[in-house]
Ligand SMILES: Nc1nc2c(ncn2[C@@H]2O[C@H](COP(=O)(O)OP(=O)(O)O)[C@@H](O)[C@H]2O)c(=O)[nH]1
């Protein structure tokens with residue numbers, strides 16, 4: 466067993482932090498570490514929270530942490546939101562409120578470097594969540610801004626995806642266009658103290674009629690005012706109900722399996738690229754001269770590299 470995995474099993478928080486860094490930096494023994502922690506996972510509830518910047522995701526996460534701690538549950542947070550107070554991009558007030566949680570051993574908060582996680586952001590986020598799960602947190606919250614393909618990929622790894630919307634924001638059209646509708650398991654109308662709630666509710670329902678009319682599960686819509694601590698009980702109950710649905714319907718198993726498939730292919734893609742890169746580097750990128758002189762083209766060069774990889778001269782598969 467990898468030594469960090471052993472220390473994670475003994476609930477050493479520093480080992481968890483170190484392991485996440487190792488995964489993010491693509492340390493040489495990363496696959497060994499991940500192999501060790503895979504069977505240690507305990508089946509935490511992985512919850513994705515997504516929505517436009519300023520929708521109130523971080524405020525909700527913050528309130529949800531307090532809510533769950535009162536229920537004696539432990540919580541880990543992965544913030545993949547560059548504007549998140551967890552990743553340092555926010556106003557002072559938020560940080561001060563957050564400070565309560567930093568000293569609580571039942572809470573672990575980690576922000577992902579959005580610039581250049583070497584293995585890709587969605588892959589390192591997934592690995593981080595697995596490490597947290599192996600440590601034994603009951604709930605893992607993943608906060609992301611709901612834009613872009615990598616954000617969508619990140620959301621797909623959650624058991625339950627909550628999409629946070631605000632009244633009067635025109636968010637619904639954006640959500641629809643971005644393809645988030647299909648992966649939403651729950652809608653949170655946050656800032657329900659602001660005008661325009663009935664209109665937003667009607668828009669969401671109309672969209673659900675369109676997209677989910679023949680689906681066995683219709684995402685519920687929950688209203689919250691995170692600044693006043695309102696709606697959290699309902700939010701939590703809806704998340705639990707969704708988890709129960711995943712278990713009873715078998716959809717949870719299905720999702721996990723298709724995620725695992727994607728994960729394996731991601732690792733293969735990365736490892737092959739890594740091997741080829743190292744190999745070509747060793748050979749001094751021998752085809753570069755031919756490209757320069759015009760005796761080959763990029764596509765032929767790439768094809769030759771691949772052929773070499775698939776049929777190495779010594780007859781052995783690399
Ligand atoms: N009026 C009102 N303001 C809120 C509510 N929730 C969050 N906010 C405010 O909205 C702003 C953005 O919140 P934040 O949690 O940082 O949003 P994020 O970018 O989605 O993480 C902050 O100033 C919050 O205080 C709410 O329910 N009602």
Ligand SMILES: [Mg+2]
Nearest residue numbers: 523546548549
């Ligand atoms: Mg935020």
